[in-house]
Amino acid sequence: MTGDLKIAFNAHGPELRSYLRRRLGDAHLASDLVQDTFLRVIERPETRVLDVRAYLYTIARHLLLNHQKQEARRRTDSVPHEWFGDVAADAPTPEDAADAKLQLERLQRFVGELPMRTQQIFVLNRIDGLTQIEVARALSISESSVQKHLAMAIQHITERLRSR
CATH class of the missing domain: 1.10.1740 (Rna Polymerase Sigma Factor; Chain: A)
Incomplete structure (x- = not known):
């Protein structure tokens, strides 16, 4: 062509x-x-x-x-500069930061009340982000054992949160 x-x-x-x-x-x-x-x-x-x-x-x-x-x-829509004053800052307020710290301390206390193996499984799964299969392999235990420990941990923490 x-x-x-x-x-x-x-x-x-x-x-x-x-x-x-x-x-x-x-x-x-x-x-x-x-x-x-x-x-x-x-x-x-x-x-x-x-x-x-x-x-x-x-x-x-x-x-x-x-x-x-x-x-x-x-394309971006133009917005008056005054509107940006209403946008919330990414940083938490001092009150929110203090509240989050207290909640984290409570959660750590509740997890600390669990048996050591249950604590270990809970931390690996919920804090470190490992899957249940990965936790089972890391600790050389069955996946069903991991599930039982996680269920026990969640039940305990939920009960403790409700009691407060």
């Missing part, structure tokens, strides 16, 4: 430009996309094309859609 590229450009370039301009509302951008369309054709000289016009429109439509997607990703 590269030998007939000039003929194709003269025959279909203005029509493609008009098509893209209507959809974009920007003549310069439409011209750029027409050029990109023909560059794609040049980059793929081995492509056999039965209908040149349809092939060009397909490429142009894909370029248009890609451009619109990129624009949508770049």
Whole structure:
């Protein structure tokens, strides 16, 4: 097709430009996309094309859609600067930090009341993030044993939390 590229450009370039301009509302951008369309054709000289016009429109439509997607990703809605004063800070308030510390201390106390093996399993699973299978392998015990210990730990902690 590269030998007939000039003929194709003269025959279909203005029509493609008009098509893209209507959809974009920007003549310069439409011209750029027409050029990109023909560059794609040049980059793929081995492509056999039965209908040149349809092939060009397909490429142009894909370029248009890609451009619109990129624009949508770049677009940000403008917000008055005053609105940013209402956005909460990422850092917790001193009261929240103190409350979280007290809750963590309570949880540590409740876990400390459990048998040592149950504590170990609870920490590996719930704190360190190991799966039950990984805990079982690490401690050389069965998965059902891990499940029983976790159930006992959760029941104990839940009861202690309710009693307070």
